[in-house]
Amino acid sequence: MEEPNKVVIGLWDHEEVYLHAIEKIRAKGVQIYESLTPFPVHGLEDVLGYRDSRLHTAGFMFGTVGTIVALSFMTWTMTVNFPLDFGGKPYWPIASFIPITFEMMVLFSAWGMTLTYLVRNRLWPGMVPRIYDKRTTDDRFALVFDADNVASDKLKELRDLCMHEGAVEVKDKQFN
Amino acid sequence: MHAYESEFREPLITGMDKSYTKITDDLVAPTERNSALWWIAVLLSGAGALFFVFCLTWTVWFGIGTWGLNKTIGWAWDITNFVWWIGIGHAGTLISAILLLFRQRYRTGINRAAEAMTIFAVICAGMFPIFHMGRVWDALFIFPLPNTRGPLWVNFNSPLLWDVFAVSTYFSVSLLFWYTGLMPDFATVRDRSKGKFRKWFYNMMSFGWMGTAKQWQRFESLSLILAGLATPLVLSVHTIVSFDFATSVIPGWHTTIFPPYFVAGAIFSGFAMVETLMLISRKLFNLEDYITVNHIESMNKIIVLTGSIVGIAYLTELFIAWYSGYLYEQFAFYNRVLGKYYWAYAIMMTCNVVTPQFYWLKPLRRNLYVTFILSIFVNIGMWFERFVIIVTSLADDFLPSSWAYFSPTWVDIGIFLGSICLFLFLFLLFSRLFPTIAIAEVKAIFRTSSEVAKAERAKKANSPTGGFVGLQHVGPLDKDSKH
Numbered sequence: 290m291e292e293p294n295k296v297v298i299g300l301w302d303h304e305e306v307y308l309h310a311i312e313k314i315r316a317k318g319v320q321i322y323e324s325l326t327p328f329p330v331h332g333l334e335d336v337l338g339y340r341d342s343r344l345h346t347a348g349f350m351f352g353t354v355g356t357i358v359a360l361s362f363m364t365w366t367m368t369v370n371f372p373l374d375f376g377g378k379p380y381w382p383i384a385s386f387i388p389i390t391f392e393m394m395v396l397f398s399a400w401g402m403t404l405t406y407l408v409r410n411r412l413w414p415g416m417v418p419r420i421y422d423k424r425t426t427d428d429r430f431a432l433v434f435d436a437d438n439v440a441s442d443k444l445k446e447l448r449d450l451c452m453h454e455g456a457v458e459v460k461d462k463q464f465n
Numbered sequence: 466m467h468a469y470e471s472e473f474r475e476p477l478i479t480g481m482d483k484s485y486t487k488i489t490d491d492l493v494a495p496t497e498r499n500s501a502l503w504w505i506a507v508l509l510s511g512a513g514a515l516f517f518v519f520c521l522t523w524t525v526w527f528g529i530g531t532w533g534l535n536k537t538i539g540w541a542w543d544i545t546n547f548v549w550w551i552g553i554g555h556a557g558t559l560i561s562a563i564l565l566l567f568r569q570r571y572r573t574g575i576n577r578a579a580e581a582m583t584i585f586a587v588i589c590a591g592m593f594p595i596f597h598m599g600r601v602w603d604a605l606f607i608f609p610l611p612n613t614r615g616p617l618w619v620n621f622n623s624p625l626l627w628d629v630f631a632v633s634t635y636f637s638v639s640l641l642f643w644y645t646g647l648m649p650d651f652a653t654v655r656d657r658s659k660g661k662f663r664k665w666f667y668n669m670m671s672f673g674w675m676g677t678a679k680q681w682q683r684f685e686s687l688s689l690i691l692a693g694l695a696t697p698l699v700l701s702v703h704t705i706v707s708f709d710f711a712t713s714v715i716p717g718w719h720t721t722i723f724p725p726y727f728v729a730g731a732i733f734s735g736f737a738m739v740e741t742l743m744l745i746s747r748k749l750f751n752l753e754d755y756i757t758v759n760h761i762e763s764m765n766k767i768i769v770l771t772g773s774i775v776g777i778a779y780l781t782e783l784f785i786a787w788y789s790g791y792l793y794e795q796f797a798f799y800n801r802v803l804g805k806y807y808w809a810y811a812i813m814m815t816c817n818v819v820t821p822q823f824y825w826l827k828p829l830r831r832n833l834y835v836t837f838i839l840s841i842f843v844n845i846g847m848w849f850e851r852f853v854i855i856v857t858s859l860a861d862d863f864l865p866s867s868w869a870y871f872s873p874t875w876v877d878i879g880i881f882l883g884s885i886c887l888f889l890f891l892f893l894l895f896s897r898l899f900p901t902i903a904i905a906e907v908k909a910i911f912r913t914s915s916e917v918a919k920a921e922r923a924k925k926a927n928s929p930t931g932g933f934v935g936l937q938h939v940g941p942l943d944k945d946s947k948h
Contacts, residue, residue: 302485304912324678327485327653328905334682342686348694366609366618375622388627388705392634395694399638403645406687407672410680412648416673423656426649426676428485 293322293435294465297444298421299451300429300458304330307430310454311336314432319447323433325425344409348402355397359390421462429457436461472923475759477571478907478915483754485908492904493654495750495896502749507893513886520879521596529599531876537869538859542877543597545851546884549734550590551632551706552727552847555699556735557583558639561646562695565688570914571763573906574756577650578746579739580643581899585891586738587636589884594628596880624708631705635698642691648674649684650900703731710854716797717858722785726778730847733771733817736764737843744837746896755902758831765830768843772821775850779818797858805870806857809849816846 301307308330315321315338324337334341363386367373372380407413425431432451436444448459478488524531534541557579564572595604606612607629609619619626651671658664674680707723740761747756786798802810820842823829830836861868873881895901912918 325676326678326681327489327676328649328908329681329685331909333678337678339679339682342683344683344686345690348690352694362609363621367621371615371618373620375620378622382622385622388624388701388708389621389630391697391701392627392630395638395698396634399641399691399694402687402690403641406645406683410683412672412674412680414669414672417668418673418675420656420675426653426656426674427489 292419292464293437294463295436296322296421296462296464297434297436297447297451298460298462299432299434299448299456300422300424300460301431301455302429302457303455304430306455307432308332308336310451310456311432313454314450317450319450320435321432322435323421323431325421325431325433327426327428327430330430344402344406347405348398351401351405352394352398354401355393355395356390358397359393360386363389419464422460432456472919474914475757476914476916476919477574477757477759477910478755478917479757480754481917481920483911483915483917485911488908488911489653489657489904491751491754492900492902492907493657495752495901496654496898503893503897507890507897510886510890510893513883514890516879517883517887520876520883521592523876524596524880525601529597531874533871533873533877535869535871537862537867538856538871540855540859541871542852542873542881543593545848545855546881547590547593548706548727548851548855549848550586550593550884550888551703552731552734552851553738553844554583554586554590554635554639554735555703555728555731556739557581557586558635558642558695558699559732559735560739561642562692562699565692566696569763570910571760573903573910574760575739575743575764575902576906577643577646577899577903578743578896578901579735580639580646581892581895581901582738582742583639583735584636584643585888585895587632587639588891589888591632591636592884593880624705624712627705628709631702635702638691638695638698642688642695645684645687645691646903646906647899648672649676650904652676653904654900700728703728715858715862716791716793717801717854719794720782720785722778722781726775726782729771729774729778730817730850733768733775733821734843734847736768736771737840737847740764740768740836740840741844742892744833744840746901750896750901752902755907758833761833761836762827762830765824765836768839769821769824769830772817772824772843776818779814793863796861800861801853801857804857804861806853806860809853809857813846813849813853816842817850820846 299310301310304326307326311321311324311333315336321337324333326333364381367382368380374380378385421433422429422431434447439447444461451459532541532543557576560572560579561576564576595601598604598607607619607626609621648671651667652674655664655667655671658667704724704727707727710718711720711723713719743756744761747753783798783802786794789795800806820839823835823839856871860870
């Protein structure tokens with residue numbers, strides 16, 4: 290999605306009032322462009338109508354890959370590529386494979402999921418995020434509205450709506 | 466939000482002046498001021514860490530013969546230190562993962578530092594087996610790498626190889642868990658930084674975190690699944706470390722009780738190390754409101770539990786040695802308790818089994834001086850536990866003519882003390898550059914578990930509208946608001 294140049298930012302200072310405000314604002318049919326909070330607010334994704342994250346599915350798939358890689362690699366080295374007799378133990382000691390298979394499952398799953406998380410969240414060293422308001426990592430809960438090509442009377446309505454719903458501050462911001 | 470917490474529970478954030486901004490101020494403050502004490506500590510521990518490097522270089526240059534090992538006792542301080550450090554490294558993931566799954570709110574005050582401790586402890590731990598290999602430049606071949614000798618692969622039957630996989634997976638997963646949790650807090654530090662370099666540095670560290678609802682949603686999902694993965698992982702790591710001994714045929718090592726016994730011991734020593742460090746840092750960085758006596762007491766309860774498990778394991782081992790009717794096993798344990806290393810066994814028993822029992826008494830459990838001393842006792846005791854298991858089992862083996870005694874050389878001692886300095890050095894750097902307490906997570910429990918919120922609810926409970934903190938309510942909770 291294209292980032293808007295002109296935005297209206299509403300700031301709240303209490304998460305309960307904020308959650309309630311989102312419900313009211315969305316009920317009015319107003320589109321919320323972005324929502325920023327200093328910590329994970331319980332129930333926020335529900336009031337915003339976000340669907341569940343599918344990260345856990347990715348984690349499961351990476352874990353499956355790790356399990357298959359570990360089991361098949363150990364089987365290949367010990368039965369096909371270079372079978373060795375270790376003190377009369379079987380060439381395919383499946384019980385001995387359990388610890389390493391488990392560790393590889395965890396390793397693949399954790400790394401795969403974390404990398405997916407970084408890519409999806411656009412997080413990488415050197416990424417410069419657009420900062421709507423510095424206090425959103427401190428004590429303010431923000432709602433950002435796209436104000437590009439919105440009539441000024443509509444914007445005034447929006448600002449009033451935010452204030453009515455308990456915002457402590459509403460401001461406009463222009464990015465280029 | 467309808468989070469409810471019993472009013473009988475003690476607050477986890479004390480002080481009536483707290484608000485979200487105050488939490489940010491307090492928790493970021495250690496990264497923003499310069500202290501002479503910190504510089505002195507960093508220089509001293511840095512010098513110790515250099516001595517560690519020196520002793521390792523000495524070892525590589527002249528060989529393992531510079532250690533006190535002999536043909537009977539081939540594993541001594543090195544593997545003792547390895548297991549000791551790995552054990553210390555268990556509390557971090559335990560606190561962040563298991564306590565997360567159990568929804569224990571007190572974890573928020575201590576998880577960040579405990580996870581950092583885990584990472585630094587595992588770094589120290591890894592050094593010992595790597596340098597014990599002798600030719601460190603060949604250390605890469607502990608991994609199954611393609612080679613020109615066949616290719617000849619590693620032995621997947623060997624618990625020592627499982628250990629390689631377990632410890633390296635544990636290290637990297639702990640690192641991910643720790644760092645993904647740090648990103649939002651780095652963003653908090655970034656957004657209040659003044660200097661240009663500082664801003665750039667913390668933005669780099671935060672990976673460009675914004676704090677959008679979608680980011681937080683994925684963050685929560687990731688931390689939950691990572692916690693779910695890390696929980697069996699942390700239990701598997703020390704289980705596999707114990708396999709190094711348990712799958713051998715040495716009397717005193719060949720014991721099926723080892724996995725749970727080692728895991729309990731690891732948690733025990735890890736919590737003790739967290740206490741030692743947190744008691745110092747809460748004082749040094751004025752974090753008493755976030756790491757309260759309540760936090761310390763909760764940790765002490767875990768210490769008394771795991772200490773008792775370890776104590777039962779010691780007694781079970783003795784009983785089974787007698788009950789087995791196996792002469793060599795009986796001798797190994799007789800020798801462990803009453804032999805030439807009786808003093809090590811006595812230190813172990815005192816520090817691990819006897820003194821933690823003081824924590825059954827509430828006044829002692831909540832006494833910070835007692836806690837500090839006992840936490841150091843536990844660390845000493847747990848070091849001796851590994852020493853007793855490893856060295857006494859080897860010293861008097863099947864053949865009386867090869868019985869031997871282990872005396873450490875200056876290199877052994879230097880590497881051990883040096884690793885402690887390296888650990889402290891890394892921890893000090895962490896405590897100055899990183900937020901030592903998870904800021905976002907502390908804020909997330911502010912409305913349920915802080916003294917301010919509790920007072921607020923109590924006031925509401927007496928009011929005619931009842932105890933529910935409603936949506937219209939805007940009170941002293943929002944001191945810094947414009948209402």
